[in-house]
Amino acid sequence: MFIVKNKWIFLSLSIVLVSASLILIFTQGLRRGIDFTGGTEVVVSYNGFSANEDGGIKLDLIKENLEKSGFTVKGVSLQKRDTAGAYIVSIKLTGDVSPSERVNFENAWSFNHDPHYEAKQISENIIGPSVGKELTRKAFLSVFWVFVVIIIFIAFSFRKVSEPVASWKYGVLAVMALLHDIILPTGMYAILGKTHGAEIDSLFVLALLTIMAISISDTVVVFDRIRENLKKRKSNETFEEIVGRSLSQTLLRSFNTSFAVILVLIALYALGPLSTRDFSLTLLVGIIAGTYSSLFVASPVLVLVEKFQNRNKIKNKKKKKA
Amino acid sequence: MKEKTLTYRVIAFWILAGAVLLWYLLLVKTPDFKFGLDLNGGTSLTYVADLSKVNQANLEAETASSSISSTTGQKVDTAASAKLNVADSMAGLRDIIEKRVNEFGVSEAIVRTEYSTYTDENRLIVELPGVTDIDEAIKIIGDTPILEFKIVNELTDPETGATSTELVETGLNGNYLKKSVVSFDQLTNKPMVVVGFNDEGKQMFADITKNNVGKQMAIFLDGNAISSPVIQEEIPGGEATISGAFTVQEAKDLVQRLNSGALPVPITLTSSQVLEATLGDQAKADGLYAGLIAFAIIAILMILWYRLPGFLATVALVIYVGIVLLLFKTVPVVLTAAGIAAFIISVGVAIDGNILIFERIKEELRKGKNLREASEDAFERAWTSIRDSNIASMLVALVLFYFGSALLKGFGLVFGLGVIVSMFSAMVISRYFIRAVVPADSSSKGYKVMKFLFGSGFSK
Numbered sequence: 027m028f029i030v031k032n033k034w035i036f037l038s039l040s041i042v043l044v045s046a047s048l049i050l051i052f053t054q055g056l057r058r059g060i061d062f063t064g065g066t067e068v069v070v071s072y073n074g075f076s077a078n079e080d081g082g083i084k085l086d087l088i089k090e091n092l093e094k095s096g097f098t099v100k101g102v103s104l105q106k107r108d109t110a111g112a113y114i115v116s117i118k119l120t121g122d123v124s125p126s127e128r129v130n131f132e133n134a135w136s137f138n139h140d141p142h143y144e145a146k147q148i149s150e151n152i153i154g155p156s157v158g159k160e161l162t163r164k165a166f167l168s169v170f171w172v173f174v175v176i177i178i179f180i181a182f183s184f185r186k187v188s189e190p191v192a193s194w195k196y197g198v199l200a201v202m203a204l205l206h207d208i209i210l211p212t213g214m215y216a217i218l219g220k221t222h223g224a225e226i227d228s229l230f231v232l233a234l235l236t237i238m239a240i241s242i243s244d245t246v247v248v249f250d251r252i253r254e255n256l257k258k259r260k261s262n263e264t265f266e267e268i269v270g271r272s273l274s275q276t277l278l279r280s281f282n283t284s285f286a287v288i289l290v291l292i293a294l295y296a297l298g299p300l301s302t303r304d305f306s307l308t309l310l311v312g313i314i315a316g317t318y319s320s321l322f323v324a325s326p327v328l329v330l331v332e333k334f335q336n337r338n339k340i341k342n343k344k345k346k347k348a
Numbered sequence: 349m350k351e352k353t354l355t356y357r358v359i360a361f362w363i364l365a366g367a368v369l370l371w372y373l374l375l376v377k378t379p380d381f382k383f384g385l386d387l388n389g390g391t392s393l394t395y396v397a398d399l400s401k402v403n404q405a406n407l408e409a410e411t412a413s414s415s416i417s418s419t420t421g422q423k424v425d426t427a428a429s430a431k432l433n434v435a436d437s438m439a440g441l442r443d444i445i446e447k448r449v450n451e452f453g454v455s456e457a458i459v460r461t462e463y464s465t466y467t468d469e470n471r472l473i474v475e476l477p478g479v480t481d482i483d484e485a486i487k488i489i490g491d492t493p494i495l496e497f498k499i500v501n502e503l504t505d506p507e508t509g510a511t512s513t514e515l516v517e518t519g520l521n522g523n524y525l526k527k528s529v530v531s532f533d534q535l536t537n538k539p540m541v542v543v544g545f546n547d548e549g550k551q552m553f554a555d556i557t558k559n560n561v562g563k564q565m566a567i568f569l570d571g572n573a574i575s576s577p578v579i580q581e582e583i584p585g586g587e588a589t590i591s592g593a594f595t596v597q598e599a600k601d602l603v604q605r606l607n608s609g610a611l612p613v614p615i616t617l618t619s620s621q622v623l624e625a626t627l628g629d630q631a632k633a634d635g636l637y638a639g640l641i642a643f644a645i646i647a648i649l650m651i652l653w654y655r656l657p658g659f660l661a662t663v664a665l666v667i668y669v670g671i672v673l674l675l676f677k678t679v680p681v682v683l684t685a686a687g688i689a690a691f692i693i694s695v696g697v698a699i700d701g702n703i704l705i706f707e708r709i710k711e712e713l714r715k716g717k718n719l720r721e722a723s724e725d726a727f728e729r730a731w732t733s734i735r736d737s738n739i740a741s742m743l744v745a746l747v748l749f750y751f752g753s754a755l756l757k758g759f760g761l762v763f764g765l766g767v768i769v770s771m772f773s774a775m776v777i778s779r780y781f782i783r784a785v786v787p788a789d790s791s792s793k794g795y796k797v798m799k800f801l802f803g804s805g806f807s808k
Binding site for chain 2: 157161172175176235247299
């Protein structure tokens with residue numbers, strides 16, 4: 027089977043991408059949204075900007091106004107233009123807006139309610155710093171428990187095929203594949219943070235957990251086939267051959283399912299609600315990574331584990347003889 | 349074999365009939381979906397409760413009880429009682445806020461408490477659908493009315509002869525109120541507020557009035573003296589009349605605030621979220637559109653790839669969508685933008701079971717089995733991988749539901765429901781559809797046509 031034969035080619039691609047992502051995450055950092063840091067986000071629609079002489083929205087001007095009024099602005103960014111031509115702008119502050127500052131705040135972004143701009147608040151989100159800390163902790167905790175639960179589940183459900191590779195090792199490999207699947211989209215966010223100011227938020231965490239939920243089933247399907255083939259193992263068949271055969275038997279299914287899910291995600295990204303757009307993009311990258319990892323990473327590494335065990339066994343035998 | 353096919357067809361027919369009924373119920377007979385604030389608009393306010401007083405009281409109780417326990421040698425579980433007190437206070441807080449919100453007539457408001465182990469905060473979360481003015485929302489939650497009764501002592505300086513007044517705390521306050529009503533002075537016809545005390549307050553009020561006959565009693569509301577009548581005699585009945593310069597409306601408002609009760613613990617607003625309904629309408633429309641397109645894509649792919657089984661899987665998928673939507677309505681699941689996304693993705697994931705089975709059918713056919721044998725074996729052999737892969741997915745959904753914040757919980761619930769129903773859809777619904785169309789053996793009429801229809805879209 028070509029995947030097992032060329033495993034190093036496929037594995038090195040993953041290793042390169044994961045390393046690149048990790049380097050990006052640690053050198054560039056991730057921009058954390060107000061869900062994590064606490065702060066204020068107000069979304070405002072401006073109907074009137076296009077009617078101005080020189081047209082177009084002036085984000086700098088909004089920022090300047092807010093700073094003049096004494097607010098610490100984290101960012102002012104254009105979310106999109108809606109179908110009616112209005113500009114949807116997101117304004118982010120590092121602190122909160124107290125009731126006494128509210129009037130000042132509204133005056134600042136609405137240009138003192140200048141009818142030229144037709145500014146109107148659409149949504150407002152003020153998050154206290156303690157909520158953010160808790161979210162961070164919950165996010166890590168959830169990912170951790172997913173790993174624990176998956177290892178235990180796979181170790182249990184593959185217990186009958188612990189030869190030649192112990193069933194808990196399948197679990198560990200599945201979790202490694204999951205890590206691979208969430209590191210790649212996180213790396214993408216490190217880049218998007220620099221280029222587009224993309225921030226990680228609750229929905230990002232949700233996307234990572236969803237990627238794991240979908241991707242784990244891919245890996246389990248392949249492992250299940252290995253399990254089935256191991257039970258009917260012919261005496262002259264090597265473990266490597268069994269893994270290879272299992273992969274080719276599940277390849278079409280993996281491809282078809284992933285292709286369908288990817289098309290669904292593209293539909294969701296292009297047509298779905300604005301608030302879940304970044305979410306769909308993260309998922310898209312994660313699902314592609316997940317399909318790749320269950321076929322080209324988890325199972326080939328399984329073969330490596332078996333080879334490594336064999337080598338040790340032979341070594342041990344030699345030692346005993348000596 | 350032929351008789352069996354008939355049985356399968358009857359079952360498949362009843363499944364279809366059930367599906368029609370299901371969709372009829374869904375479209376006509378069931379309540380509307382419940383949408384979250386992000387889709388319907390509204391305000392969400394998060395307060396942190398200051399429980400330092402409750403904790404201090406516990407601490408005192410603890411030292412007291414530990415001294416008792418040292419003499420009696422009994423262990424007193426103070427930690428448990430402290431927790432109970434906190435829980436009591438939070439429950440009391442929730443009840444009072446709920447009452448206030450309901451009095452304002454906000455429909456389907458949600459008031460809940462939450463404890464964060466990490467920050468050691470007790471939170472109160474209030475969700476007000478349809479209220480998009482944050483000032484109004486904060487007003488609804490309202491401030492705690494602080495009602496205090498104080499005795500005015502007149503002091504005469506022995507040297508100068510000048511008089512001054514001193515306020516003495518009586519310990520009687522709004523916590524001892526039972527019920528207040530608006531009443532009108534019989535002489536002046538001015539509105540006044542009659543407050544009734546509970547048993548403890550009644551006793552306190554009787555004692556205070558008995559001991560201070562001839563003195564003034566100052567009644568403070570939120571720190572301002574609103575009236576200071578002279579005590580004529582002991583009042584044992586437990587009713588006090590506050591005849592401040594009220595308008596009728598003011599008197600009514602005060603009564604409402606007094607009756608909705610003082611909060612057992614102080615709260616401060618830490619987070620808030622306001623969402624306009626227009627944004628949500630757009631999101632709902634977009635979600636529906638994306639969902640329909642996604643469904644169409646899947647249907648086309650399935651029919652292209654798997655021909656007749658693909659078509660049957662599409663019918664099963666329609667039933668799947670119906671079941672999940674009905675669950676959303678009846679459980680009910682509060683749908684947010686993320687929840688809708690979860691559902692749309694789950695539709696994509698739901699066909700995985702079918703794809704696994706259909707690939708397996710092709711594999712078994714290649715081994716030379718006839719359609720009937722191949723499909724029966726395929727369902728049997730695909731079962732372990734469908735089971736285990738779905739259990740793995742569901743475990744992740746469970747972790748989301750159990751450990752996640754509100755957003756993750758909702759998503760986990762939607763996704764988990766989707767996975768369970770998709771297993772049923774693949775293993776039961778699709779199975780009977782396939783059984784109903786598959787000829788009993790290769791000598792049957794139309795077997796060749798059927799075999800073509802079971803082939804892959806990309807091969808012969």
